[in-house]
Amino acid sequence: MGMWWIVAVAILAHTASAAVREYHWEVEYKFGFPDCKEGMVMAVNGQFPGPTIHALAGDTIVVHLTNKLATEGLVIHWHGIRQLGSPWADGAAGVTQCAITPGETFTYKFTPGTHFYHGHYGMQRSAGLYGSLIIDAAKGKREPLRYDGEFNLLLSDWWHESVLSQELGLSAKPMRWIGEAQSILINGRGQFNCSLAAQFSNATAQFSNTSLPMCKFKKGDQCAPQRLHVEPNKTYRIRLASSTGLASLNFAVQGHKLVVVEADGNYITPFTTSDVDIYSGETYSVLLTTDRDPSQNYWISVGVRGRKPKTPPALTVLHYVTAPSSQPPSSPPPETPRWNDFDRSKNFSKKIFSAMGSPPPPRKFRKRLILLNTQNLIEGETKWALNNVSLVVPATPYLGSVKYKLRRGFDRKPPPPNFPMDYDIMNPPRNRNTTKGNGIYVFPFNVTADVILQNANGLDANASEIHPWHLHGHDFWVLGYGEGKFRPGIDEKTYNLKNPPLRNTVPLYPYGWTALRFVTDNPGVWFFHCHIEPHLHMGMGVVFAEGLNRIGKVPDEALGCGLTKQFLMNRNNP
Numbered sequence: 001m002g003m004w005w006i007v008a009v010a011i012l013a014h015t016a017s018a019a020v021r022e023y024h025w026e027v028e029y030k031f032g033f034p035d036c037k038e039g040m041v042m043a044v045n046g047q048f049p050g051p052t053i054h055a056l057a058g059d060t061i062v063v064h065l066t067n068k069l070a071t072e073g074l075v076i077h078w079h080g081i082r083q084l085g086s087p088w089a090d091g092a093a094g095v096t097q098c099a100i101t102p103g104e105t106f107t108y109k110f111t112p113g114t115h116f117y118h119g120h121y122g123m124q125r126s127a128g129l130y131g132s133l134i135i136d137a138a139k140g141k142r143e144p145l146r147y148d149g150e151f152n153l154l155l156s157d158w159w160h161e162s163v164l165s166q167e168l169g170l171s172a173k174p175m176r177w178i179g180e181a182q183s184i185l186i187n188g189r190g191q192f193n194c195s196l197a198a199q200f201s202n203a204t205a206q207f208s209n210t211s212l213p214m215c216k217f218k219k220g221d222q223c224a225p226q227r228l229h230v231e232p233n234k235t236y237r238i239r240l241a242s243s244t245g246l247a248s249l250n251f252a253v254q255g256h257k258l259v260v261v262e263a264d265g266n267y268i269t270p271f272t273t274s275d276v277d278i279y280s281g282e283t284y285s286v287l288l289t290t291d292r293d294p295s296q297n298y299w300i301s302v303g304v305r306g307r308k309p310k311t312p313p314a315l316t317v318l319h320y321v322t323a324p325s326s327q328p329p330s331s332p333p334p335e336t337p338r339w340n341d342f343d344r345s346k347n348f349s350k351k352i353f354s355a356m357g358s359p360p361p362p363r364k365f366r367k368r369l370i371l372l373n374t375q376n377l378i379e380g381e382t383k384w385a386l387n388n389v390s391l392v393v394p395a396t397p398y399l400g401s402v403k404y405k406l407r408r409g410f411d412r413k414p415p416p417p418n419f420p421m422d423y424d425i426m427n428p429p430r431n432r433n434t435t436k437g438n439g440i441y442v443f444p445f446n447v448t449a450d451v452i453l454q455n456a457n458g459l460d461a462n463a464s465e466i467h468p469w470h471l472h473g474h475d476f477w478v479l480g481y482g483e484g485k486f487r488p489g490i491d492e493k494t495y496n497l498k499n500p501p502l503r504n505t506v507p508l509y510p511y512g513w514t515a516l517r518f519v520t521d522n523p524g525v526w527f528f529h530c531h532i533e534p535h536l537h538m539g540m541g542v543v544f545a546e547g548l549n550r551i552g553k554v555p556d557e558a559l560g561c562g563l564t565k566q567f568l569m570n571r572n573n574p
Contacts, residue, residue, distance in 0.1 A: 018058040018111075025050075027129065028068035034128060034158050035183035035192035036215075036223035042129035048222075049154060049188040050131025057135045058111060066105040073099025078110060078117040078133075079281065080265055080504050082473055086110045087399060087524025087551065088558045090472055091117075094393030095527050095543060098561035106557055126245035126533050127163045128188065130154060134239075145261055147287060148234040155251070155278065155302055157181035157244045157311070158190060170534055173380035178534055181247060184302050184314035189223050191215050196225065196315045197299070200332035212312075225316035232294035232322055237261075240276065241283040245533035248306030248345075248466055248507075251276045251286075252334040253318055254298040258286040260352070266475065266502040267355040275337065277305060277348045279468035281505035281531035294322040299329050303336025305345065306466040342509055345466070346481060349507060353499045361477040361517045363497055365450040367443055370486060371542065372419035373467060373508065373530075375458035376434035382459070383539045384530070387416040389437040390539030391529075396562030398440060398525040402548045406563045411439040415542065425456035425464075425485050425511060432459065436539070443520040445547035451476075451516045451528070452486050453508045464510035467535065471544075473526035475502040476518035486513040505531060523547030 025044050032041040032048050044050030055061055067074040077091035089110045090096040100106045117133050132152050159166065160182050169176030183190035194215035217224040230236060238258075242249055251258075252275035261270045262285035276284055292298065297320060303313035313336055319325065337344055371386045383390040394401075394410045401409025415437055424430070443449055457464050479495040495515060508514045529541030556568050 018060060019056070020060045020062060021053070021055050022062040022064075023051075023053065024064045024066075026066045026068045027074055029127075032128075033222040034185055034188055035190040036194065036221070037160060037182075037192050039158075039160060040127070040162065042127045044129065044131060047131070048128055050129065052132040052134060052152075054134050060109065060111050063108045064105055065100060065108065067100045067102050069102055071102065073101060075099055075106075076108065076117055077472070078108070079470070080283070081110060081117075082475070082522060083110055083524070084522055085552060087473065087522070087526075088554045090524070090526070092472060092527045094395075094397055095472075095525055096399045097397055097558040098564075126157075126159060126166065128156070128158070130156065130188070130243050144267065145237060145285070145287070146235070147237040149230070150237040150239065151228050152187075152239045153241075153251075154187050155240065155242045155244065155249055155314070156185045156188070157247045158183045158185050159245075166534070167537060170537055171381060175382040178246070180304070180307065180310040181245070182311065184247065184249065184304070184311055186300075186302060186314045186316055187226055189225055190314050191223055191225075195312070196317075196328075197333050199328070227317045227319045228300065229319050229321055230290045232290050232320060235287055235289045238286050238288055239283070240278055240286065242278045242280050244280040246280070246307070247304045247311065248277065248279050248468070250303050250305045250336050251278060252301050252336070253288060254301070254329060254331075254334050255292050256288050256290075256298065256318070258288055261285050261287055263352055263501055264475070264503045264505060266358070268501055269353040269355055269499070271351050273348070273351070275334070277345050279306075279466065279505065279507050279531070280533075281468050281470040282503075290318075290320065292320075294320045296320065297323050297327055297329050299333035301333040301336065305337065305339050307339060309336070309339050342466075345507070346509055349481060352478075352501045353496075354501050358499065358502065361479070361497060361500060362448040362519065364448065365517060366447040368417075368450040368452070369441060370418040370452040370454060370488075372423060372425075372454045372456060373540070374429055374434070374456050376429060377432050377459070378434060378436060383434055384535050385434040385539060386542050387419050388434050389415045389439070390434050391541045391543070392436045392438055392539065394438045394562070396564055397559060398543055398545065399551070399554060400559040400562070400564035400567075402525060402545055403551050403554055404564060404567055406567060409563050411437060413439050414441055415439045417441070419454070421485075423456070425454065427457050428459055428461055429456075440525070440543040440545050442548070443544060443546040445523065445550060446519065446521050449518055449520055450479075451518075453514045453516070454486055455508050455510055455512055457511070466510065467508045467540070468505055468531045469508055469514070469528065470505040470531045471516075471518070471526065471528045473522045473524055474518045475504050476506075476516040477501070478503055478506050479515040479517055481509060481515075482513045484511060484513075486515075491515075520544075520546035523550035523552075
């Protein structure tokens with residue numbers, strides 16, 4: 001099983017009086033034109049992207065989700081929301097609930113804290129199921145950021161091959177890799193067969209053997225870009241979220257500086273940059289001041305980084321209302337930084353510090369995992385593994401197995417907590433084979449845990465890539481990044497224990513390590529995985545469990561499959 005997604009942005013705020021906001025959603029396929037070429041998209045109540053939820057922090061959100069897909073299961077993961085007291089509503093198929101079967105309805109109920117929601121079963125995220133969840137400050141509560149207007153930009157990548165065909169290819173022998181996306185979408189809109197910047201012939205030349213024609217849109221075209229209309233000498237908040245299946249992205253606004261103020265729903269120490277690297281699963285807020293020539297319009301460009309780009313950047317326009325509406329920008333779009341300039345990427349990550357007054361992390365850890373990321377084979381199939389175990393989620397959701405003590409639900413032997421320290425991370429693995437497993441890491445309740453993510457070379461020589469790792473149910477402190485192999489007892493001295501940022505998604509850079517710290521204060525079972533859709537599908541994840549004797553009531557409807565189905569039938573019909 002891989003993951004199905006719906007994606008949305010939700011920003012942390014505070015509320016004085018909470019309300020219940022209730023939604024009835026039906027999910028089904030429809031034909032659409034996300035990049036001007038017709039394809040099947042997943043839609044919520046007929047909309048692509050899905051409807052936006054507006055709420056105040058502290059509100060209770062209730063979503064009745066009906067699966068109208070003919071032959072596929074469905075769940076929603078509420079990305080970045082901690083689900084304190086409601087682990088069953090996290091929306092990770094096989095971990096916290098059974099997939100919703102066709103024709104059935106499941107009700108999620110939770111209080112949001114941070115940022116975005118998405119399905120978590122199969123590879124439906126790449127099929128385009130996403131929308132926005134905006135959490136605003138309540139009346140009477142002052143938003144600490146000052147700005148005159150805001151925009152929400154949801155960034156994604158789009159393939160013309162169906163996700164079911166992609167999944168089949170990933171399991172083929174030899175593997176048929178999905179390849180690079182055909183288009184990058186901004187709020188579900190991109191252009192595959194034409195260019196907004198065709199008058200600048202070099203703008204798309206590196207991505208295509210032929211220069212693309214100028215885009216000509218008719219009224220109501222689904223692929224026509226949404227321009228951002230701004231007034232001169234104002235400050236705007238742009239909320240960015242990346243729901244990509246594969247691509248690492250770079251966001252830039254021609255001629256304008258960006259002040260980064262928030263990451264993954266947590267305020268950070270503001271810093272100024274010309275562009276923002278954003279990995280799958282991350283969110284940022286940037287402030288942009290419209291202080292350029294008000295008689296001109298300016299490009300907004302979203303290009304691919306971290307992988308050799310074969311996908312043209314997504315483009316739209318920052319339109320100054322004082323400039324002619326139809327006037328294109330007068331010079332070519334900003335050039336995306338070189339895809340493999342990893343030093344530039346790392347320097348951006350290392351500029352992110354928590355806001356003044358944020359709580360620092362505990363100074364010492366009690367439990368530590370060191371997780372080696374490797375690419376391996378199982379009977380000719382290409383897989384990803386952690387400490388030589390490639391995850392296969394069992395038929396019975398882990399939450400049901402631990403809640404009701406069903407010992408046969410999964411392998412009770414945990415995976416290895418570390419890897420042999422003589423492993424050569426710079427070359428392809430000497431042992432190319434790995435094993436499947438579904439064991440989990442169980443932590444004591446309310447202790448400080450460190451996770452060291454260790455990157456390595458893949459199956460091919462000179463191949464190590466960026467992996468954005470996402471933790472459910474928690475934020476974590478990013479203590480640091482390093483080159484080469486992590487050295488216990490030495491590299492801890494480089495940790496930032498003063499003002500590390502709180503995140504829920506973090507990049508692991510090629511041939512390097514990333515160190516995280518979190519507190520196991522949220523009873524439940526939580527996925528921790530690479531946010532690249534095909535990588536998780538190929539086993540690149542682990543499962544954490546904590547506070548197992550403190551898990552509260554779990555709705556029976558969440559667990560109507562596998563061993564829990566029979567257990568609940570016996571319990572309810574003694």
